[in-house]
Each structure stands twice: as C-alpha cells, then as structure tokens.
Amino acid sequence: MNLKNIVFxxxxxTLINKSFGADVGYGxxxxxxxxxxxxxxxxAPWGTGTTNTVCAKGxxxxxxxxxxxxxxxxxxxxxxxxxxxxxxxxxxxxxxxxTAATVCxxxxxxxxxxxxxxxxxxxxxxVLTTISNPTTITNYxxxxxxxxxxxxxxxxxxxxxxLASYCNNDIYKDLMKVKCPKTCGYCTTTGSSSSxxxxxxxxxxxxxxxxxxxxxxIYKDLMKxxCAMTCGYC
Numbered sequence: 401m402n403l404k405n406i407v408f409x410x411x412x413x414t415l416i417n418k419s420f421g422a423d424v425g426y427g428x429x430x431x432x433x434x435x436x437x438x439x440x441x442x443x444a445p446w447g448t449g450t451t452n453t454v455c456a457k458g459x460x461x462x463x464x465x466x467x468x469x470x471x472x473x474x475x476x477x478x479x480x481x482x483x484x485x486x487x488x489x490x491x492x493x494x495x496x497x498x499t500a501a502t503v504c505x506x507x508x509x510x511x512x513x514x515x516x517x518x519x520x521x522x523x524x525x526x527v528l529t530t531i532s533n534p535t536t537i538t539n540y541x542x543x544x545x546x547x548x549x550x551x552x553x554x555x556x557x558x559x560x561x562x563l564a565s566y567c568n569n570d571i572y573k574d575l576m577k578v579k580c581p582k583t584c585g586y587c588t589t590t591g592s593s594s595s596x597x598x599x600x601x602x603x604x605x606x607x608x609x610x611x612x613x614x615x616x617x618i619y620k621d622l623m624k625x626x627c628a629m630t631c632g633y634c
Contacts, residue, residue, distance in 0.1 A: 426513045427499030430455050442483045446490045446497055446516065454497050457513035459484050467514045489515045549587035549605060551580045560584075574629075578608050600634030602627045 423438040424430055430443040430453055437443050437455035444456045459467035461484065464474035468486035475487040490497075497516030498504050504511050504518040512519045551560040560580030566572040567584035576584050607627030613619040614631035624633045 424455055425500055426455050426457055427497045427502070427511060427516050428455050429453070441513075442477060442485050444477060444485045444487070444490055446493045448491055454516065456485055456490060456497075456516055459486050459514050469515065486514050489517075493517070549581050551582045553579050578605075581605060600628050602629045607631070 422435050424435055425438055426441055428437075429435065430437050432443040432453070440457060441455040442458050443453050445451070445453050446456075457467075459474035461474045464472065464486075468474055468489050472486060472489050474484050477483040477485050477487070493516065496503070498511035498518050499516075500511060508521060509518040510521050511517070553559050553563075554561070556562070560576075560583035563576070563580065564583050567576045567580065569576070577586050581587055603626045607623075607630035610619075610623065610627065611630055614623045614627065616623075623631050628634055
C-alpha cells in the first residue's frame with residue numbers, strides 16, 4: 401500500500417468515526433456521541449471539577465464491593481439513565497485513568513476496568529494433594545495345642561495292632577505314622593508323633609488335617625515349623 405492510500409485510509413476512517421461514532425475500550429476518552437464505548441462500558445466523568453470523560457465498565461449494586469472496592473458504592477450515572485458506575489471512585493481520580501495498554505506495570509499490575517486504577521495482578525497458587533493408599537496388614541496366629549500320641553484306629557482286622565507289620569513299609573509308612581503312631585513307635589516324650597527321617601518330623605499329630613495350609617503365605621512359616629514332614633519341607 402503506497403503513502404497516498406495510507407493517508408486516504410486514515411482520513412476515511414476518521415470521517416466514518418465522526419459520522420457514525422467509534423467504539424473505544426476502557427480508560428479511553430469518549431464523548432458519548434462520535435466516540436462511544438464498547439458494549440458493557442459507560443462513558444463516565446472522572447476527576448473533580450473537570451469535564452473529562454472516559455469509558456469505564458458498568459457495575460452492579462449487588463457486586464459493588466467487588467466492582468468498586470470494599471465500602472465503595474455503585475451509583476447510577478444520571479437519574480433514570482440505567483447506567484451504573486463506580487461514581488465516587490472515578491470522581492476521586494487525580495491522574496489520568498489507566499487503559500488496557502498504558503500506565504500500569506505490565507509485569508505486576510492490571511488496569512481494573514470499573515475503577516480505571518492499577519491493581520496487582522491476581523495470583524494463582526497450585527495445591528498438590530497426595531493421596532496415599534493405605535495398606536492394611538492383618539496378622540493371624542494359630543494356637544496349637546499338642547495332642548496326645550494315640551492310635552487313630554484300634555481293634556479289629558484293620559486296627560493298628562493288626563497292621564503293625566506295615567509300620568516300616570516304605571509304601572505305607574507315612575500313612576501308618578499318621579494313623580498308628582503309638583503302635584509304630586513314632587511317639588515322642590511329649591506325646592506327639594515323631595519322624596525318623598533325619599530329624600525332619602511333624603511336631604503335632606494332626607498335620608494331615610492342615611495340609612492345605614502348607615503353601616499358604618500366611619501360615620507357611622508356622623506349618624514349616626510344626627508340620628515339616630507333612631508339608632514336604634524336609
């Protein structure tokens with residue numbers, strides 16, 4: 401675009417603004433006729449004893465503490481106008497109102513649109529929440545009462561006395577140790593049955609009833625101690 405076209409564009413824009421009015425943002429000078437405020441903003445006077453007017457964001461009475469500042473009021477611009485502004489705050493300005501692009505420190509401040517004063521930028525904070533998954537550990541304890549060493553099958557053709565010849569039979573030895581510990585001589589001085597397998601033995605006579613617990617992670621150590629032979633820990 402050459403210089404002639406640029407100049408023409410500026411002149412044309414100026415004429416359009418004067419003819420139809422131009423919308424300007426908050427803090428910008430307005431007259432309400434040829435230069436009007438963007439939607440949501442009101443052409444309001446500022447300072448005392450002056451005729452200066454600028455665009456300020458309209459406020460509401462319900463939120464006047466937030467809009468105008470604590471203890472400040474949101475007032476009607478003119479009676480019956482239905483336009484509400486932070487009238488007393490704007491009237492108290494002694495220096496030029498800030499705008500979106502001027503006056504305020506861009507790093508630390510913003511221009512408050514209702515009062516046209518520089519205020520600190522709102523700060524945000526990040527809250528880190530750590531949620532721990534609690535682990536409940538339940539300890540189980542088995543109370544074992546030593547049982548007297550007795551034969552489980554007595555009398556008759558299938559009693560321990562009749563089957564004593566099988567006590568040291570490799571095929572029936574384990575069964576006889578459980579069923580006929582007294583007859584087979586597997587009893588210890590404490591009354592429980594014992595093992596002749598290199599010192600590996602069951603320390604209680606009813607290990608076979610708890611054999612399903614041999615590999616249970618909760619009972620494994622206890623079963624290894626009390627029922628080593630039954631559980632195969634020899």
